[in-house]
Amino acid sequence: MNTTQYSIATWIGGICLFITLSYAPVLAATDRSLSVDQRLQNLEEQLKRAKHHYKTELEALRKELKSLKNHENNTEKFPQDSSDTVLSEKVEELESSIEILSTDLESVTQTLQDRVKLNLYATLEFEAFQHSKPVFDARNIELFADVTLNDRLRAFAEIEFERTAKTSSGTRQGEVEVEQGWLEFMINEYVKPRAGVILVPFGRFNLEHFDPVRDLTDRPIAMRRVIPVTWAEAGAGFTGSAFFGNAFMDTIFKNLSVEYQFFVMNGLTNAISDKGTRSARGAFGSDNNANKAFAGRIQTNLMEGVEVAGSGYMGTYDSNGHSIYGWNTDWKLYYGPVEFIGEYAWFDLEQGGLQSGSTTLMVPHHLHGGYIQANYHFWFDALNDSFLGRGFPSPTFTGVVRYGHARINDDNDTGTGANREKRLTLGLNYRPVENVVFKMEYQFNSTTNESLERGDNNGFITSVTGAF
Amino acid sequence: MISLIIMVVWLGQFPQAHAEPIAIIVHPSNPVGSLSWGELARIYKGRDKKWKSGKPIVATNRPTDVEIRKKFYAYVLRAKPTQQFRPPGTPLPFKTRRLKSGKATKKFVSRIPNAIGYIHVRDVDKTVKVLRMGGYRPSETEYELK
Numbered sequence: 001m002n003t004t005q006y007s008i009a010t011w012i013g014g015i016c017l018f019i020t021l022s023y024a025p026v027l028a029a030t031d032r033s034l035s036v037d038q039r040l041q042n043l044e045e046q047l048k049r050a051k052h053h054y055k056t057e058l059e060a061l062r063k064e065l066k067s068l069k070n071h072e073n074n075t076e077k078f079p080q081d082s083s084d085t086v087l088s089e090k091v092e093e094l095e096s097s098i099e100i101l102s103t104d105l106e107s108v109t110q111t112l113q114d115r116v117k118l119n120l121y122a123t124l125e126f127e128a129f130q131h132s133k134p135v136f137d138a139r140n141i142e143l144f145a146d147v148t149l150n151d152r153l154r155a156f157a158e159i160e161f162e163r164t165a166k167t168s169s170g171t172r173q174g175e176v177e178v179e180q181g182w183l184e185f186m187i188n189e190y191v192k193p194r195a196g197v198i199l200v201p202f203g204r205f206n207l208e209h210f211d212p213v214r215d216l217t218d219r220p221i222a223m224r225r226v227i228p229v230t231w232a233e234a235g236a237g238f239t240g241s242a243f244f245g246n247a248f249m250d251t252i253f254k255n256l257s258v259e260y261q262f263f264v265m266n267g268l269t270n271a272i273s274d275k276g277t278r279s280a281r282g283a284f285g286s287d288n289n290a291n292k293a294f295a296g297r298i299q300t301n302l303m304e305g306v307e308v309a310g311s312g313y314m315g316t317y318d319s320n321g322h323s324i325y326g327w328n329t330d331w332k333l334y335y336g337p338v339e340f341i342g343e344y345a346w347f348d349l350e351q352g353g354l355q356s357g358s359t360t361l362m363v364p365h366h367l368h369g370g371y372i373q374a375n376y377h378f379w380f381d382a383l384n385d386s387f388l389g390r391g392f393p394s395p396t397f398t399g400v401v402r403y404g405h406a407r408i409n410d411d412n413d414t415g416t417g418a419n420r421e422k423r424l425t426l427g428l429n430y431r432p433v434e435n436v437v438f439k440m441e442y443q444f445n446s447t448t449n450e451s452l453e454r455g456d457n458n459g460f461i462t463s464v465t466g467a468f
Numbered sequence: 469m470i471s472l473i474i475m476v477v478w479l480g481q482f483p484q485a486h487a488e489p490i491a492i493i494v495h496p497s498n499p500v501g502s503l504s505w506g507e508l509a510r511i512y513k514g515r516d517k518k519w520k521s522g523k524p525i526v527a528t529n530r531p532t533d534v535e536i537r538k539k540f541y542a543y544v545l546r547a548k549p550t551q552q553f554r555p556p557g558t559p560l561p562f563k564t565r566r567l568k569s570g571k572a573t574k575k576f577v578s579r580i581p582n583a584i585g586y587i588h589v590r591d592v593d594k595t596v597k598v599l600r601m602g603g604y605r606p607s608e609t610e611y612e613l614k
Contacts, residue, residue: 121559144558151522189518210559241515245506249602255506257515259556304509304546393532394550434552434561467559 117146121435121467123211129459138163139463142179142210152186160230178284179230184239194263195236197284201261201297202311203343204330206231211465215375216427217439218461220404222369225276225421225452226345227328233293234284235265252303260298267293267315268324272349272363274411274419275452280317291316297328307332313347317363322350337377344370364409364418371404392432400427400441406452421445421452436466487614489589489606490536493574493596495581502600505612509544511584514555514562519582528573528585529564536570540586543613586613 122141128134140162147155158180182196199207205223208214209230223229241259248254266282273279293315301307313326330343346368376399383389405422427441440462445454492508494500500519510516511525518524530537532549541549552561565583567573570591577583578595589606592598604611 119558119560146558148524151518151524186522189516189520207557212559213554243507243510243516246504249504249506254504255509257506257510394548394552434554435559 115148119144121212123463123465125463127461130457154184157181179232190240190242191238192240193238197232197234198263200231200233200295202295202313203227203328203345205229205343212435212437212467215398215400215429216425216441217463220371221421221423221453222404222406225406226367226369228278228281233265233282235263237263255304257301262296264292264294268317270318274364274408289316289319305334324349339375342372362412364411367408369406371402373402375400396431398429417449419450419452420448439463489611490586490613491589491592491606492586492599492601493577494584496597497581505602512545513553523582526580526583527564528576529566
């Protein structure tokens with residue numbers, strides 16, 4: 001260290017010593033001026049202030065805690081998922097309201113539709129028989145109009161477009177035929193007068209002739225040759241039904257009911273031959289005699305699965321008052337998937353029909369025939385996901401066996417003896433829904449004397465038909 | 469004998485299956501108060517389409533896979549729940565109004581004066597009228613549709 005450095009350090013040290021000595025008496029005087037009591041008092045005051053401060057803070061915290069507890073309690077009363085429950089209830093209520101609204105809307109729409117119903121069914125067939133060419137047959141389209149004018153007035157029409165082509169002659173000829181067209185005035189359930197072109201109430205098959213209803217394509221021989229299905233006549237009468245089950249409530253007859261139809265009409269003409277009655281169906285606007293024919297049917301639903309009916313027909317078939325009488329019985333028995341149905345009809349004709357005082361017409365003295373049929377409805381659950389079952393609530397197969405025959409006495413034409421034809425049919429059909437059906441069947445036919453329908457030719461028929 | 473008693477006691481501890489009655493309901497303004505099971509079957513088969521007053525019957529139904537429909541069809545119609553019925557004189561099956569739930573059925577019947585439906589007794593309230601069926605009410609032990 002040199003001299004200059006030494007002198008600077010000396011000066012700094014002196015200055016620091018001066019400052020220290022200058023303030024020292026003041027600091028010493030302050031401590032000395034406060035007594036011990038005062039210092040204690042100061043400390044007590046500071047402690048009081050601290051106590052007050054912390055007390056205030058503690059109270060604030062307690063309040064906060066209390067409010068938190070209250071909140072927690074409230075939260076316990078309304079658990080986390082309560083809002084979800086309320087919401088789901090609201091949603092359910094809303095859905096229910098929407099459903100009600102839609103059903104209300106549907107109801108209104110349905111009510112309008114119920115007033116006027118337009119339906120149709122169509123049938124396409126293919127058949128291949130011995131000694132004939134296989135052929136597709138666009139057999140018919142039938143239109144239905146069912147009009148409910150009010151609760152007691154109803155009009156109904158069934159119009160068939162047979163072979164669905166134009167009605168002129170030629171290779172594409174067809175036919176338009178009114179099969180039903182009537183007006184019904186309901187007095188009550190027991191008596192419902194009906195007038196117009198009506199289905200003759202002679203046997204179940206004529207009344208239920210619709211293709212989608214039947215399980216086989218071809219009609220039984222007797223239902224074409226003995227009874228000329230579809231048999232419609234211009235006439236008037238009434239239908240009705242009565243339920244008697246309440247009188248037998250605890251017995252097997254608790255479903256007992258009776259349904260009936262009675263009509264007066266023009267009736268069959270003298271064009272009855274040993275080929276049957278098809279050509280004898282009366283015209284809708286004329287009659288060959290003044291006598292009116294009468295037909296009636298009574299069906300009893302004896303118990304669940306037992307329906308039995310009887311029908312009758314009487315009239316004159318020519319202008320000389322020669323009579324024709326008919327009887328028919330039909331039945332439908334069903335239990336679970338099994339059905340037994342059948343029908344048998346007879347016609348007796350008074351001989352000697354003389355047409356307008358000219359030629360004596362010979363008609364068969366007697367016609368009769370019928371059928372019995374067994375149906376078995378089934379389904380394989382393994383097919384539910386196949387193309388046959390997918391998307392359909394209740395698809396069904398039906399196996400069918402039917403035997404039928406018709407026998408018609410000779411009419412003294414070139415053929416001699418009664419004509420008789422028998423048919424055994426084995427069939428299977430598939431219904432994806434009740435009113436659409438794909439049918440296939442094989443027929444074994446045999447005939448005696450003149451052929452009525454298929455002769456001795458066996459063959460295969462398949463068809464598709466649907467009602468919409 | 470002891471084993472029998474033990475078995476009875478053991479079985480007794482399990483709650484017994486209790487079938488709930490199914491009520492047949494109509495609109496409160498409907499004058500009909502009772503039906504037989506046969507009459508109800510005719511309504512649901514499309515054979516009876518009108519009330520005695522002449523008003524058309526609006527029959528409600530439930531989806532085919534619902535238990536209540538299975539019971540209803542099995543007992544009343546003796547049929548599978550998927551079966552369709554075709555009334556005479558038409559090629560088309562009889563249609564009913566299908567509703568999703570018992571609540572919807574009750575509301576529908578309470579709104580449509582000519583409607584009829586079936587719901588569980590627990591769903592019944594005063595907005596609909598419960599019919600006496602076969603002479604019995606659903607609350608009576610003789611009531612058969614359960």
